[in-house]
Amino acid sequence: MILVTGGTGLVGAHLLLYLLHKNEAVRAIYRSDFSINKTRNLFKTENKSDLFNKIEWVQADINDIPALEPAFNGVTAVYHCAALISFDPKDEEQLRKVNIEGTANMVNCAIDFGVEKFCYVSSIAALGDTKEGETVISEATEWNPEKNHGDYALTKFGAEMEVWRGSQEGLNVVVVNPGIIFGKGFGTSGSGELLEKIRKGFPFYTKGSTGITSVEDVVHIMTEVMDRGIFGERFTIVSENINLQDLLTILADAMHKKRPYFYARPYMTSIAWRADWLFSKLFFKKRSFTRATSKSSHSLDIYDNSKIINCLNYTFKPMRTCLLTVSQAHQKEQ
Template identity: 60%
Template sequence: MNLITGGTGLVGAHLLLHLLQKGEKVRALFRTEKSIQKTKHLFNQLEHSDLFHQIEWFSGNVNDIPSLELAFDNISYVYHCAALISFDSNDEEQLRKINIEGTANMVNCSLAFGIKKFCYVSSIAALGDLKQNETVITEETEWNPEKPHSDYALSKFGAEMEIWRAEQEGLPCVIVNPGVILGIGFWDSGSGEIFTKVQKGISFYTKGSTGFVGVEDVVAVLHQLMKSDISGERFTLISENITFKNLLFWISEGINRKKPSFYAKPWMTSIAWRIDWFFSNLFFQKRKLSRATAKSLHSEAIYSNDKIKSKLNYEFQPIKEVVEKVTFSFSKKQ
């Protein structure tokens, strides 16, 4: 039996579907009945409503140890996908509580219940920082604590430390570090918001770039890693490094919307995040543009996927094909 956290989010929901299609038994944690409906909607959208009823839903969360102890009964494998994704400095405490402490609770229970293998979904945000003579970020790139990192990146890095601690205590573990994950469903959160915002109209673009990957590739790799003898390693999961400009243009084409035409220069986004900070504090609103996000929009980070491709002989879907598939699904829901 597999235990999946984050089963009501993009990666966890697609992972549930993938495992069920492979004939695996799954148990998924949930916090509210309403959140389950998002996963149900995805299964219906992908025409797999029959498989949805095979999920064993279990009420609990990663910071509620008594509920975890019940959820771990008769479990052999754990996929820890649950996380808080936020770049709002006001969420620092919650990021540490959910991402670090929650992960510690998960591995502690795994050790106590003799779990055979543990897979943690981290982020490229937790990878290292380039030195002056380096150009490509890999799994071996050294983390520099002296450099500025977002609270989200710090929380994912801290969570990885809990994984390596558990590995030393005898729990077989693997970590994956996906880039920006694109996939069908969950249009009101995560990368799904990009499609929603383009549909509503975005007038500006930036020339920064980062690593992107399709959710179907992510869950396929998770499953292959879990079934392999690989342990004690981390893997960067990206299909390609592309610019935000290209992504926005492809999405605009896919949903038949006007492409952004205004280039937002770094000094413009620098002013924008300060204005956002002012008004969010004045009116007690959620941040829309943080300093870290504004900086990332102009970063030209290049990530390597050579390790996972070599280890599993895996080929990723080109991002343009992923975008075409996702925009087609997005358009159908309108």
């Protein structure tokens, strides 16, 4: 039996679909009946409603250990995809609760129940920091605790530490660090938030770069390294490093929207995150732009994916095709 957390999110839902295509027995954790709807709709869109009915759903929360215990009965493999994604500093406590403490609970249960293998979905945000004069980030790049990191990055890094602690206690683990993940069926969550901004005519762009990937590649790589028994490793999953202006242009063209046309220079985004902070204080709104996101929007770091390519002899899906498909699907969903 395979246990999947985050089965009502983008990666978890597509993972469930893929595992069931392989005739695996799967169990998925959910928190509310409403949260299952997007997963159900994904299976329906793919004409696989019959496979959806094969999922064994268990209502639980990764921070509720008594509720987790029944979910682990008979489980041999775990894919831990559940996480809170937020860049609002007000969510720091909840980010730590879900991403770090929740992962620690999953690791502890996996050890207690004799799980054979454990895959954790981290993020490129948890990879290391380049030194002066460097631009390439790989799995071996060291994390610099003295640098400014957003709360999301800090908690994903902290979650990885819990996974490696589990490895020291005898659990077979592997960690994957995807870039921005694009996939169909999940509205305005995750990368869908970016798609929605473009659909509504977002005018700004910066000249930084980032790593992107498709949800299909993330799922295929996760299952492949687990099936091959590749443990004690972490893998950067980035199909392509792309200039942010180019990314926004592709998305806008796919949805027949106006391309972002206003270049937000570093000093402008510096003013913007401060203004956003003040606005959130005055009107009790969630932060939409922070110091960390301002900095990352101008970063020229390159993510090295050679380790996973060499390990699996893997060929990534062309991202332009993926972006076109996902953008057009998003526009139809709204």
